[in-house]
Amino acid sequence: MMVGMGEMWTKVGSIMASLMFVYAMFQQYFPYQFRSYFTKYSNKVVGLVYPYIQITFNEYSGDRFKRSEVFTAIQTYLSANSSERARRLKAHDIKDSKSLVLSLDDNEEVTDDFQGVKVWWTSYKSVPKNNTFSWYPNSDEKKYYRLAFHRRHRDLITSSYLSHIVQEGKGIEVKNRQRKLYTNGANENWYGDKRTKWSHVLFEHPATFDTLAMDPKKKKEIINDLLKFKNGKEYYAKVGKAWKRGYLLYGPPGTGKSTMISAMANFLDYDVYDLELTSVKDNTELRKLLIDTSNKSIIVIEDIDCSLDLTGQRKKEKEKKKGDEEGKGPVPKMAEELEDTNKSKVTLSGLLNFIDGIWSACGGERLIVFTTNYVDKLDPALIRRGRMDKHIELSYCCFESFKVLARNYLDVESHRLFAEIEHLLGETNMTPADVAENIMPKSDEEDADMCLKNLVAALEKAKEDAKKKAEEEAKLKAEEEAKLKAEEEEKLKAEKEEKVEKESETNSVKENGKCTCNGTSAKEVKEN
Ligand SMILES: Nc1ncnc2c1ncn2[C@@H]1O[C@H](COP(=O)(O)OP(=O)(O)OP(=O)(O)O)[C@@H](O)[C@H]1O
Numbered sequence: 001m002m003v004g005m006g007e008m009w010t011k012v013g014s015i016m017a018s019l020m021f022v023y024a025m026f027q028q029y030f031p032y033q034f035r036s037y038f039t040k041y042s043n044k045v046v047g048l049v050y051p052y053i054q055i056t057f058n059e060y061s062g063d064r065f066k067r068s069e070v071f072t073a074i075q076t077y078l079s080a081n082s083s084e085r086a087r088r089l090k091a092h093d094i095k096d097s098k099s100l101v102l103s104l105d106d107n108e109e110v111t112d113d114f115q116g117v118k119v120w121w122t123s124y125k126s127v128p129k130n131n132t133f134s135w136y137p138n139s140d141e142k143k144y145y146r147l148a149f150h151r152r153h154r155d156l157i158t159s160s161y162l163s164h165i166v167q168e169g170k171g172i173e174v175k176n177r178q179r180k181l182y183t184n185g186a187n188e189n190w191y192g193d194k195r196t197k198w199s200h201v202l203f204e205h206p207a208t209f210d211t212l213a214m215d216p217k218k219k220k221e222i223i224n225d226l227l228k229f230k231n232g233k234e235y236y237a238k239v240g241k242a243w244k245r246g247y248l249l250y251g252p253p254g255t256g257k258s259t260m261i262s263a264m265a266n267f268l269d270y271d272v273y274d275l276e277l278t279s280v281k282d283n284t285e286l287r288k289l290l291i292d293t294s295n296k297s298i299i300v301i302e303d304i305d306c307s308l309d310l311t312g313q314r315k316k317e318k319e320k321k322k323g324d325e326e327g328k329g330p331v332p333k334m335a336e337e338l339e340d341t342n343k344s345k346v347t348l349s350g351l352l353n354f355i356d357g358i359w360s361a362c363g364g365e366r367l368i369v370f371t372t373n374y375v376d377k378l379d380p381a382l383i384r385r386g387r388m389d390k391h392i393e394l395s396y397c398c399f400e401s402f403k404v405l406a407r408n409y410l411d412v413e414s415h416r417l418f419a420e421i422e423h424l425l426g427e428t429n430m431t432p433a434d435v436a437e438n439i440m441p442k443s444d445e446e447d448a449d450m451c452l453k454n455l456v457a458a459l460e461k462a463k464e465d466a467k468k469k470a471e472e473e474a475k476l477k478a479e480e481e482a483k484l485k486a487e488e489e490e491k492l493k494a495e496k497e498e499k500v501e502k503e504s505e506t507n508s509v510k511e512n513g514k515c516t517c518n519g520t521s522a523k524e525v526k527e528n
């Protein structure tokens with residue numbers, strides 16, 4: 001028996017080897033044109049006897065920019081339904097690594113039943129022939145799923161099964177959804193999937209509107225605005241506007257602009273795309289990044305005034321630099337050129353197009369948020385309504401904001417020091433970040449009383465500092481003015497003296513003239 005088995009395996013092995021040899025010969029020596037004919041007709045012949053139909057679902061289909069949604073839905077569906085049957089799986093961790101998601105490994109097949117009909121799903125990965133050897137996954141590899149079923153079930157599969165899968169898959173996606181924080185620019189030395197420039201981590205910022213310190217009236221207004229936007233699909237369609245909204249957050253550093261973005265994302269349950277403009281190569285790449293963002297997302301560009309030269313100043317600066325470096329030889333020039341190629345070529349018009357060009361309407365439900373410390377520096381075209389629909393100023397801590405912080409950090413609703421703090425906050429400018437830092441207990445021994453005292457001391461110091469600074473500034477200003485005045489007086493004096501000098505000069509000339517005149521007349525008289 002054992003011998004029989006051994007013999008059989010040897011036979012199978014040799015048959016396989018010969019088949020592979022024939023196939024390799026066929027691939028190598030059969031001319032390409034004949035090969036495609038051959039494949040076509042052999043498929044036809046096989047079709048006569050092989051009763052199964054196959055459908056392929058590519059991850060990126062043809063000339064599309066975006067990952068296929070159907071592919072994603074199938075992937076989710078199969079992950080949820082097939083992990084008990086498949087033998088080779090891939091594991092991904094989700095949420096705090098508490099649970100794992102299993103999905104089909106490459107070239108693994110599973111079966112599925114739908115209304116008593118059996119279908120086969122196989123996952124494939126095709127790597128294009130590449131002569132260069134690389135340790136890293138090939139960026140051009142194509143993933144796809146193939147569905148096979150008997151041809152007598154064609155109608156059932158194409159009409160109901162496929163839509164059933166997509167629906168189920170999307171349902172599971174919504175259930176498992178974890179918000180993500182995406183960023184561009186991290187991919188420069190990254191050898192993974194280069195189709196998308198975004199890379200992500202899970203979004204886990206805990207800020208909410210409850211913990212955000214700001215005037216409650218303003219806060220309510222923003223919340224209402226967000227709600228109206230989120231539920232406004234029909235409205236936007238009715239008025240013929242792309243379903244997106246722009247927010248401009250401005251204010252001094254440490255007033256909660258970034259915190260507010262996190263609060264918005266948590267409130268709306270959206271993903272966050274943190275766009276680093278300086279590492280976007282050009283306008284085309286910017287557009288690609290935009291198309292690659294998902295619906296229900298917030299696209300953030302922080303410190304918009306710093307990330308791009310939006311006023312054309314850079315050009316002037318460069319020209320100046322060029323003038324300075326004339327004659328310095330080829331080395332600095334080359335360095336400069338290299339720097340130039342590394343610089344972003346995104347222009348203002350590219351950015352404007354990004355925000356409200358035709359492409360911005362692909363997909364919907366997107367918020368675009370800009371933050372800046374200097375709103376006056378921005379180009380008016382960039383922040384006009386329609387692009388940045390809502391301008392929100394985040395400012396120094398007021399008493400209302402302080403109360404929120406006191407509640408968050410110390411669990412205190414009222415305290416005897418509150419009145420004093422209110423008074424002090426009215427007189428000094430302190431950012432919420434500074435207030436928060438001051439009232440945060442630094443050790444287990446510090447209680448609310450001590451923390452609030454710290455704040456009072458800090459506020460008094462800030463007030464004192466501000467007073468000193470104001471005095472110094474006033475002094476400097478006075479000195480400057482006195483200097484200017486002195487200069488003016490000096491100038492006036494000099495002018496006066498000059499005038500006097502000139503006058504005396506002209507007088508003397510006049511007198512001389514008189515002499516000449518007299519002389520002439522004398523002469524004339526003489527001649528006469
Ligand atoms: N309004 C606020 N409510 C609650 N916490 C705040 C607020 N403003 C600032 N903070 C605290 O201060 C820290 C800094 O705030 P944040 O990063 O939001 O400032 P920012 O306005 O984005 O500053 P920058 O302009 O420098 O980016 C945050 O970690 C947060 O804890």
Ligand SMILES: [Mg+2]
Nearest residue numbers: 257258259302
């Ligand atoms: Mg910030």
